[in-house]
Amino acid sequence: xxxxxxxxxxxxxxxxxxxxxxxxxxxxxxxxxxxxxxxxxxxxxxxxxxxxxxxxxxxxxxxxxxxxxxxxxxxxxxxxxxxxxxxxxxxxxxxxxxxxxxxxxxxxxxxxxxxxxxxxxxxxxxxxxxxxxxxxxxxxxxxxxxxxxxxxxxxxxxxxxxxxxxxxxxxxxxxxxxxxxxxxxxxxxxxxx
Amino acid sequence: xxxxxxxxxxxxxxxxxxxxxxxxxxxxxxxxxxxxxxxxxxxxxxxxxxxxxxxxxxxxxxxxxxxxxxxxxxxxxxxxxxxxxxxxxxxxxxxxxxxxxxxxxxxxxxxxxxxxxxxxxxxxxxxxxxxxxxxxxxxxxxxxxxxxxxxxxxxxxxxxxxxxxxxxxxxxxxxxxxxxxxxxxxxxxxxxxxxxxxxxxxxxxxxxxxxx
Numbered sequence: 001x002x003x004x005x006x007x008x009x010x011x012x013x014x015x016x017x018x019x020x021x022x023x024x025x026x027x028x029x030x031x032x033x034x035x036x037x038x039x040x041x042x043x044x045x046x047x048x049x050x051x052x053x054x055x056x057x058x059x060x061x062x063x064x065x066x067x068x069x070x071x072x073x074x075x076x077x078x079x080x081x082x083x084x085x086x087x088x089x090x091x092x093x094x095x096x097x098x099x100x101x102x103x104x105x106x107x108x109x110x111x112x113x114x115x116x117x118x119x120x121x122x123x124x125x126x127x128x129x130x131x132x133x134x135x136x137x138x139x140x141x142x143x144x145x146x147x148x149x150x151x152x153x154x155x156x157x158x159x160x161x162x163x164x165x166x167x168x169x170x171x172x173x174x175x176x177x178x179x180x181x182x183x184x185x186x187x188x189x190x191x192x193x
Numbered sequence: 194x195x196x197x198x199x200x201x202x203x204x205x206x207x208x209x210x211x212x213x214x215x216x217x218x219x220x221x222x223x224x225x226x227x228x229x230x231x232x233x234x235x236x237x238x239x240x241x242x243x244x245x246x247x248x249x250x251x252x253x254x255x256x257x258x259x260x261x262x263x264x265x266x267x268x269x270x271x272x273x274x275x276x277x278x279x280x281x282x283x284x285x286x287x288x289x290x291x292x293x294x295x296x297x298x299x300x301x302x303x304x305x306x307x308x309x310x311x312x313x314x315x316x317x318x319x320x321x322x323x324x325x326x327x328x329x330x331x332x333x334x335x336x337x338x339x340x341x342x343x344x345x346x347x348x349x350x351x352x353x354x355x356x357x358x359x360x361x362x363x364x365x366x367x368x369x370x371x372x373x374x375x376x377x378x379x380x381x382x383x384x385x386x387x388x389x390x391x392x393x394x395x396x397x398x399x400x401x402x403x404x405x
Binding site for chain 1: 197198199200201213217260261265
């Protein structure tokens, strides 16, 4: 990208020289100036389109991946892109807070309409205790199935630099049988279950 | 990534989308033209002549990309005059009106429709015929694209897609995606959770780092 910018700068300077020459009377150089102007515009268009496309992909990252980006991806983004991502995150969070009641509505979860409220997660590797957002702790052992409430997307996040993708594989929304399902509104302590 | 990423599509009609990568690639295609006046110092840039002070003599034939042609063309036509590429000329127009399904549009310049729409920007007495030909070609070929895209499930489609130009390929892919989604829904896979492709790729890359 730096190369393209330098080329643009060189072309522009040469054009400036020719403009001053043209003004002093040599009108047959107008074509040349115009030609260089076209090249400059073309370079500008390509650069802008590339940057814009990158921004679109970063925006998609927020919707698919969540609000914390892994380090490998952040390494490939420039400082301005990280800044843009943070601003976008903030705007999105403000908007989500204003929608849907007091606490707001997290639009990035459940992009496809869910069939049931709880999902079962099968763990492939023994990981010990794990605490999710609403405070409940889950014990993760090999091949145990654990019902998890709607915050399942947080499980995909690489946290504490552990290999999360090794933990969960092929989740399936299993309709949890009614007698074992914790009550959705009141938590596991609800006595009506 | 595929669900939330919406790239800028190509422009419709005679205007291009500034940010569209498809339009940028399309406007890179060359078209034949003629220099109306002597072009000083451009010989090196355009690939002919040795010295940097040479000028391209008047009336010589040039192949210039579309973006340059659009920029240098003006109503007084002092600098460049543009000719139609052969595929938009009379001979090919009769071929298209005879049977449009036979033509290999990918080989003829993979941006037949887009480029043709841009050509209408240059004044040319044949413009209405060109526009009519492009439209009729599209109508004639569309039926086959729609049929083939909706009925080729889990097959190798490279034979079907080989003769289509870029616009038609995009339509074909949209049709395929619709078909795949429908089959997915029929099998009941629509409500299964799958890790997004981004996460899967991330997992694979991380595994590679751990191993290597």
